[in-house]
Structures are given as structure tokens and as C-alpha cells.
Amino acid sequence: MVKGIYVHIPFCSYRCPYCDFYSLVDSPVGPSEYVDLILKEAELYRDTPASPETLYLGGGTPTKLKPGDIRRIVEGIGEIFGVSRFEEVTVECNPEDYGEKEFRSLKACGVNRVSVGVQSFTEKGLRVLGRRHTASDVFRTFLSLRDAGFDNVNLDLIYGYPGQKKEDLIRDLEAVAYLSPDHVSFYLLTPHRGTPLGLKVLSGDVRMPEDEEIWDLHSLLWKALKDLGYVRYEISNWARPGKECRHNLIYWTMKEFLGLGPSAWGFVGRVRYGNVRNITLYRDRVLHRRRPVEKEVKLSEEDLFEEGLMLSLRLRRGIPEELVPPHLKDLFEPAPGGLTVKEDYMILTNEIITDLLVYNSIGRR
Ligand code: SF4
Numbered sequence: 001m002v003k004g005i006y007v008h009i010p011f012c013s014y015r016c017p018y019c020d021f022y023s024l025v026d027s028p029v030g031p032s033e034y035v036d037l038i039l040k041e042a043e044l045y046r047d048t049p050a051s052p053e054t055l056y057l058g059g060g061t062p063t064k065l066k067p068g069d070i071r072r073i074v075e076g077i078g079e080i081f082g083v084s085r086f087e088e089v090t091v092e093c094n095p096e097d098y099g100e101k102e103f104r105s106l107k108a109c110g111v112n113r114v115s116v117g118v119q120s121f122t123e124k125g126l127r128v129l130g131r132r133h134t135a136s137d138v139f140r141t142f143l144s145l146r147d148a149g150f151d152n153v154n155l156d157l158i159y160g161y162p163g164q165k166k167e168d169l170i171r172d173l174e175a176v177a178y179l180s181p182d183h184v185s186f187y188l189l190t191p192h193r194g195t196p197l198g199l200k201v202l203s204g205d206v207r208m209p210e211d212e213e214i215w216d217l218h219s220l221l222w223k224a225l226k227d228l229g230y231v232r233y234e235i236s237n238w239a240r241p242g243k244e245c246r247h248n249l250i251y252w253t254m255k256e257f258l259g260l261g262p263s264a265w266g267f268v269g270r271v272r273y274g275n276v277r278n279i280t281l282y283r284d285r286v287l288h289r290r291r292p293v294e295k296e297v298k299l300s301e302e303d304l305f306e307e308g309l310m311l312s313l314r315l316r317r318g319i320p321e322e323l324v325p326p327h328l329k330d331l332f333e334p335a336p337g338g339l340t341v342k343e344d345y346m347i348l349t350n351e352i353i354t355d356l357l358v359y360n361s362i363g364r365r
Pocket of ligand 1 (some may be wrong): 012013015019020023059060092
């Protein structure tokens with residue numbers, strides 16, 4: 001049963017050098033036509049068993065659409081799946097785009113959560129990350145959201161960028177403490193292959209922080225957020241109690257969801273599917289009433305075991321003690337489901353998961 005719906009909005013004002021999401025600065029498909037296509041694609045899933053509780057508009061930059069276009073998506077998808085009001089509707093927003101008036105329009109059509117793409121509150125961070133907004137834009141946007149009545153706001157930040165020092169992260173944390181959002185995401189910067197940043201790192205033009213520097217930043221980060229009263233409920237996500245992102249929890253607990261729009265992923269009936277990463281192809285398929293899917297992977301028992309293990313650790317729910325090899329036990333602590341990675345070592349979660357999978361695949365043969 002589908003529990004959540006993700007809609008990808010592939011428009012951006014400019015491309016950030018670290019980004020590997022599918023988005024276009026000059027799109028051959030305009031916003032209004034795009035909304036029509038999303039609703040046509042959603043129609044193609046009308047017969048899929050669904051009782052969606054959450055709707056998430058991500059990107060790209062959803063606030064490149066006008067509030068009226070976002071309203072059409074929320075209402076149109078609600079009508080197709082028979083939902084008069086979703087429990088959670090999130091819209092990702094860039095700090096340059098909307099003011100209080102636009103946020104009030106979003107609120108009026110059922111949007112009840114906004115995620116602001118801050119990335120950094122320092123000039124240095126914004127410059128290195130190629131962002132064109134300023135810290136003042138973020139403050140203004142945040143206050144407009146509060147004035148419009150939003151009581152569930154996420155700030156999305158990045159740490160571990162080239163040249164970041166502890167004092168830069170302290171500035172970010174001071175701004176978080178001052179604004180007191182309901183939810184904070186802090187992602188460790190990854191120089192993805194094929195992105196301008198990835199190429200510069202590969203050629204040696206840009207140096208990423210060393211492991212010890214990342215370790216110091218990570219320790220500072222989680223301790224400060226804990227002191228501010230945030231609960232870490234996923235490796236990169238902190239929330240005030242009750243303000244965890246319900247939509248992301250659908251992904252992380254392996255419930256079914258639909259992904260709409262080019263490059264979107266979905267998970268239905270044990271099958272992960274990925275849409276085409278090309279808006280023209282996407283339009284052709286949808287106009288011919290064909291689902292624009294280009295990849296499908298049916299998860300085996302082994303895949304489900306591995307994903308379950310990985311997600312239990314990312315969510316700090318814990319895994320049965322017998323799955324943890326003796327040489328890793330010092331990195332773990334008790335959790336509701338058995339043992340989970342100690343918070344100090346969460347930065348190593350991906351490496352630990354790799355070790356666990358090797359240990360358990362050998363043990364299970
Ligand atoms: S990081 Fe966000 S704003 Fe920047 S190019 Fe990617 S999707 Fe667009």
C-alpha cells in the first residue's frame with residue numbers, strides 16, 4: 001500500500017557545483033505544462049493500492065513554481081488518490097524565492113512543512129558551495145514562514161566543505177540556535193563524480209577536509225545539537241520531539257511510495273523503480289500514457305535483509321546483537337532493537353555497515 005508520494009520539480013535558477021540532482025536552468029517544458037504532466041503521470045497510478053499520508057515536493061527548486069502551481073499539484077494528486085488532506089505536505093524552498101504572501105498561499109492549500117535550503121550561514125560556505133543567496137535571505141525567509149503560521153520548518157545545511165573550519169560551523173550552529181527551527185538536516189558534503197566539484201577534487205584543484213577534520217566537525221555538530229534539545233533520529237537529521245519528517249520515515253522504514261517526475265524514484269510491491277532523467281523523454285512517455293520508468297529492480301530477500309540492516313542503523317533503532325561482529329562491539333551501544341552505533345561513531349556508519357554486511361554474508365552462507 002502506497003503511503004507517500006514524492007514529486008520532483010526539476011527547475012533551478014542556477015546549478016550548484018556539488019549537486020548531482022536532475023534539474024534544468026533552461027527547461028523546454030514550462031511550469032504550467034509540467035504540472036499538467038505530473039498530474040497525468042499520477043493518473044497512471046490511479047489503480048495502485050494507495051492511502052498516501054504524505055506528499056513531498058523536492059527538487060530542483062519547487063519554489064521556482066508559483067504557489068498556484070503548487071496548489072494544483074497538491075489538490076490534483078489529492079483528488080486522484082482520494083485524499084482530502086494529507087497529514088504532511090512538505091515543499092523544499094530556496095531562500096531567494098518566496099515571501100510571506102506566497103507562504104500564506106502555500107499554507108492555505110494544505111502545505112504544512114517547509115524545508116529551506118540554507119547550506120551555510122557563512123559567506124565563505126555560501127561562496128565555496130556556489131550559492132547566490134545570503135544569510136540575511138535565510139533569516140528573512142525563516143521569519144516570513146513563522147509569520148505565515150508555519151510551525152514545522154526544516155533548515156537544510158551542509159558541513160565538511162573545502163576550507164571549513166570549526167569556527168565556521170560554530171557560526172552555523174549559532175544561527176540555528178537563534179532561529180530555533182523545528183527540524184535540522186546537516187549533510188556531509190560528498191564530491192559526486194561528474195559534478196564540477198567532483199572534477200576539481202579529482203584533478204587536485206580542490207582539497208576536501210581530511211578525516212580528522214571531519215571527525216572534529218562531526219563531534220562539534222552532534223554535541224551542539226543535542227545541547228540545543230534536538231533529537232537525532234537519523235544519521236543526518238535532527239528534530240524537536242514530534243517534528244520528525246514523516247515522509248522521509250516512509251523511505252527509511254521501507255514503506256511503499258510513488259515517485260513522480262523525471263529522475264524520481266518509487267518503491268511499490270518490492271520493486272524500486274526510477275524514472276527517466278530527461279524531461280523531453282518524460283513528456284513523450286507521459287503524453288503517450290506510458291509510465292516514464294527506465295529502471296526497475298525487484299528486491300530479493302537478501303536485498304531486503306541488507307536494506308533493513310542499513311536503515312535500522314541509520315535510524316538508530318538497533319539490530320540484533322548476534323549480527324554485530326566481536327571486533328566492532330566497542331563501537332555499539334544498547335538500543336530498542338538490540339545494538340546501535342554510538343553517536344560518536346555515527347560518522348563511520350557507512351563503513352560499519354559494509355563490515356557488517358561482509359560479516360553477515362559470510363556467516364549466512
Ligand atoms: S543544490 Fe538545489 S538549488 Fe543547487 S542545483 Fe541542486 S537542486 Fe538546484
